[in-house]
Amino acid sequence: MELLTHKTDAGPEIVVLHDPAAFTASFGWFVRTGSRDEQLDVAGVSHFLEHMVFKGTQRRTAEEVNRELDHLGAQSNAYTSEDSTVFYASVLPECQDRAVDLLTDLMQPLLREEDFETERQVILEEIAMYDDQPPYGAFERATELFFGEHPLSTRVLGTTESVSDMFVAQMQEYHRARYTKENMFLVASGKIDFGKLVDDVSSATAHWPATPAARRPKVPNYGSGELSIERESTHQHYAVQLWPGVGCNALERYALRLLCSVLADEGGSRLFWELIDTGKAETATLWPQFFDECGCIVGYLCCAPEDAEENEASLRQVIDTALRDGITRKEIDLARNKIASSLILSDERPSNRLFALGQSWMNRRNYEPLDVVLGRFAAVTADDILQVAEHTLRRPSATVRVVGTEE
Amino acid sequence: MDQRLLRHQFDNGLVLLGEHMPWLRSSAFSFLLPAGTCFEPMGLDGLSGMCSEMVQRGAGGLDSRQFLERLDELGVERSSSITTSHSSFSCAMPTEVLATVLGLYSDIVRRPHLPEDQLPDARQLCLQELRALDDEPSHRCFSELKKFRYPLPFGRISQGSKQGLEAIDMPSLNSFFEQNYKPAGCILAVAGNFNWEHLCEVVEQQLGDWRGPELLGMPVLHSNYGSMHVDHATNQTHLALAYDCASYESSEYYEARALVGVLSDGMSSRLFSEVREKRGLVYSVFATCFSMAGQGSVMCYAGTTTNRAEETLQVLLETIHSLDDGITEDELARLKNRIKSSLVFEQESSAARSGQIASDWFYLGRVPDRDEVCARVDGLTCESLLKHFRENLPKNFSLVTVGSQSLELPEGVA
Numbered sequence: 013m014e015l016l017t018h019k020t021d022a023g024p025e026i027v028v029l030h031d032p033a034a035f036t037a038s039f040g041w042f043v044r045t046g047s048r049d050e051q052l053d054v055a056g057v058s059h060f061l062e063h064m065v066f067k068g069t070q071r072r073t074a075e076e077v078n079r080e081l082d083h084l085g086a087q088s089n090a091y092t093s094e095d096s097t098v099f100y101a102s103v104l105p106e107c108q109d110r111a112v113d114l115l116t117d118l119m120q121p122l123l124r125e126e127d128f129e130t131e132r133q134v135i136l137e138e139i140a141m142y143d144d145q146p147p148y149g150a151f152e153r154a155t156e157l158f159f160g161e162h163p164l165s166t167r168v169l170g171t172t173e174s175v176s177d178m179f180v181a182q183m184q185e186y187h188r189a190r191y192t193k194e195n196m197f198l199v200a201s202g203k204i205d206f207g208k209l210v211d212d213v214s215s216a217t218a219h220w221p222a223t224p225a226a227r228r229p230k231v232p233n234y235g236s237g238e239l240s241i242e243r244e245s246t247h248q249h250y251a252v253q254l255w256p257g258v259g260c261n262a263l264e265r266y267a268l269r270l271l272c273s274v275l276a277d278e279g280g281s282r283l284f285w286e287l288i289d290t291g292k293a294e295t296a297t298l299w300p301q302f303f304d305e306c307g308c309i310v311g312y313l314c315c316a317p318e319d320a321e322e323n324e325a326s327l328r329q330v331i332d333t334a335l336r337d338g339i340t341r342k343e344i345d346l347a348r349n350k351i352a353s354s355l356i357l358s359d360e361r362p363s364n365r366l367f368a369l370g371q372s373w374m375n376r377r378n379y380e381p382l383d384v385v386l387g388r389f390a391a392v393t394a395d396d397i398l399q400v401a402e403h404t405l406r407r408p409s410a411t412v413r414v415v416g417t418e419e
Numbered sequence: 420m421d422q423r424l425l426r427h428q429f430d431n432g433l434v435l436l437g438e439h440m441p442w443l444r445s446s447a448f449s450f451l452l453p454a455g456t457c458f459e460p461m462g463l464d465g466l467s468g469m470c471s472e473m474v475q476r477g478a479g480g481l482d483s484r485q486f487l488e489r490l491d492e493l494g495v496e497r498s499s500s501i502t503t504s505h506s507s508f509s510c511a512m513p514t515e516v517l518a519t520v521l522g523l524y525s526d527i528v529r530r531p532h533l534p535e536d537q538l539p540d541a542r543q544l545c546l547q548e549l550r551a552l553d554d555e556p557s558h559r560c561f562s563e564l565k566k567f568r569y570p571l572p573f574g575r576i577s578q579g580s581k582q583g584l585e586a587i588d589m590p591s592l593n594s595f596f597e598q599n600y601k602p603a604g605c606i607l608a609v610a611g612n613f614n615w616e617h618l619c620e621v622v623e624q625q626l627g628d629w630r631g632p633e634l635l636g637m638p639v640l641h642s643n644y645g646s647m648h649v650d651h652a653t654n655q656t657h658l659a660l661a662y663d664c665a666s667y668e669s670s671e672y673y674e675a676r677a678l679v680g681v682l683s684d685g686m687s688s689r690l691f692s693e694v695r696e697k698r699g700l701v702y703s704v705f706a707t708c709f710s711m712a713g714q715g716s717v718m719c720y721a722g723t724t725t726n727r728a729e730e731t732l733q734v735l736l737e738t739i740h741s742l743d744d745g746i747t748e749d750e751l752a753r754l755k756n757r758i759k760s761s762l763v764f765e766q767e768s769s770a771a772r773s774g775q776i777a778s779d780w781f782y783l784g785r786v787p788d789r790d791e792v793c794a795r796v797d798g799l800t801c802e803s804l805l806k807h808f809r810e811n812l813p814k815n816f817s818l819v820t821v822g823s824q825s826l827e828l829p830e831g832v833a
Contacts, residue, residue, distance in 0.1 A: 131807050137702040145559050248553075279491070291541065353496065354496060
């Protein structure tokens with residue numbers, strides 16, 4: 013496997029993990045823009061725009077876009093997060109030219125009023141759908157409580173109000189400002205014709221705007237406290253809890269992942285034995301989230317309402333015990349094995365490598381091969397883990413609970 | 420790429436299947452036992468799931484905790500699942516530990532401790548999963564459709580029922596284990612970078628002298644039709660609609676599957692464009708083929724805000740019937756490309772391939788290779804699809820809605 017990169021003033025940066033033996037090729041446009049880059053009056057515009065990208069360009073109608081993707085036999089999709097918007101397609105290597113031409117064309121959508129109105133309905137359905145699903149907006153409320161005034165508190169989907177009130181002109185302006193050569197990467201993995209890729213992308217993007225799209229890092233004042241959402245006839249109790257974490261380029265991130273794995277992995281962690289194996293809770297877990305300048309640990313508990321108090325106390329106790337007594341060598345070894353094996357298995361598919369490469373490039377313009385990453389996990393000591401626990405789980409958290417109003 | 424199905428039939432009924440994928444670092448297996456929900460005794464709904472949970476609480480020389488730790492040491496990604504026909508265990512792992520992991524799972528199916536003191540915990544865990552379903556209206560919608568369309572024993576869901584789970588005791592659990600964890604009807608499918616001779620030796624050693632009762636026959640399935648509503652306080656109404664189609668075993672399954680592909684595969688499919696793209700009625704809409712006990716059904720889903728549910732159902736039905744206007748060459752070409760490239764994607768995953776091999780063997784008693792699938796797909800024409808549609812017009816509809824307002828099938832749809 014070989015890492016190949018290309019950057020000139022004329023075009024966006026191209027990053028490729030070439031594997032000549034692969035059966036497939038994956039391509040993605042990684043745009044460094046997400047809900048944290050939105051003004052409050054257009055909350056949800058990044059995600060809405062991600063939908064609108066498929067609604068046609070100068071060269072293709074929406075129907076043609078969809079038909080072409082299916083003609084390519086592509087496994088394709090798109091997603092939006094707090095800090096990125098990603099469009100990707102996995103195809104057979106002989107379809108490279110057509111896939112790259114299509115994906116690149118999509119990045120300059122027409123954004124027509126009529127399509128905007130129809131798609132607005134789809135987004136409102138999506139919001140309604142998530143609002144019907146557990147934990148019923150608790151993640152969003154917890155994020156707002158925790159990040160407060162910080163841009164990371166903006167909801168990725170926006171709200172029914174912000175999406176209903178949005179104008180197409182606002183989206184056009186957002187697109188002009190954020191979808192620029194300086195703010196996008198073309199990432200590819202698998203069996204790639206690199207020379208052809210560079211030529212095709214360079215010529216197709218020559219006319220794109222080159223203005224840098226700034227994102228000002230801002231140190232958050234992490235909020236804490238508790239609040240409840242009332243829901244009619246909710247059967248389970250849900251609690252979402254956020255603690256301060258570390259940023260996506262902090263060296264402590266390896267220790268933090270191991271900490272969360274030891275405490276709260278799906279199988280074989282402390283919370284698993286305490287709450288899941290015993291049938292006391294349906295879910296009890298912790299995971300880290302990494303952003304540019306900061307991060308958080310997310311805790312999620314789902315159980316029967318009558319067990320909620322006791323389970324929350326158990327969760328607290330698992331954390332306190334870890335802070336007091338640390339983590340054993342054996343636990344670290346097991347967690348390391350689990351993480352290593354899941355990274356190795358995931359790395360078998362070029363489509364998975366695409367996301368690892370793209371995310372890493374967006375975060376730090378750098379990519380470390382799997383063996384180096386495994387080495388980083390191997391180097392973490394029990395002290396490192398205890399230290400990162402002190403800086404995160406020792407601090408006050410923000411908690412949102414979903415409480416049922418009916419028996 | 421040379422593709423060959425390796426097969427070894429053990430005299431106790433177990434079949435071992437293998438497909439070599441030497442370009443991978445991993446191996447994966449799917450282990451299907453004939454211990455699905457349709458073998459649960461009356462009144463003990465959820466017993467297969469609870470038995471699957473209990474056999475994983477210690478086996479052979481290891482207790483529950485030691486067992487999980489051993490799997491983590493070995494770096495095994497694992498899951499277990501319950502269907503109408505099977506209890507199954509699936510694992511993916513670095514290939515060098517395959518033999519060891521097969522040994523551990525042989526202990527699970529042959530020498531579980533079934534610790535009585537953990538029965539209450541296992542029950543609580545299963546009750547949690549059942550409760551979770553109540554809070555997931557889109558999943559619940561499909562569970563209710565299964566219960567409604569397929570009478571007992573076929574309509575049981577993997578999570579069971581509250582009464583069933585509460586009625587399970589150690590004698591019923593032990594008896595289910597003894598009757599259903601047996602080599603007859605077992606399928607062990609392995610895909611990845613392994614040595615076949617060595618694999619056969621390992622399985623012979625671990626499972627060759629395994630004995631158990633005969634495989635039970637399945638009763639005949641008579642489906643149930645009509646409409647049903649489940650009241651649920653939600654923004655959206657969730658629709659699950661089913662109608663008859665050719666089953667996986669049928670010689671015309673490819674035609675039936677292709678018609679569902681025209682409806683639902685990809686962003687240019689008819690349901691996605693008519694229901695979502697043109698009208699913005701839903702975020703999620705799809706159709707899929709489902710086979711059980713020799714009968715096939717197309718199952719469709721749409722979730723929409725309640726005031727637009729009736730229109731959504733109408734557009735859903737119209738789109739299904741639009742197949743009668745014919746299938747275009749372009750639609751068929753797109754479908755063929757999608758199916759063929761998905762076969763290539765499958766070569767990148769030992770887990771996906773082992774699952775497909777096990778499933779093919781169960782339904783067909785053989786495993787079609789890529790060449791055969793491609794030839795069959797290439798042979799599909801717009802004419803053959805239209806002919807199949809007209810000879811097998813959608814009928815025997817079942818509709819289940821979950822939400823705050825009920826819907827009925829329109830006049831003339833049955």
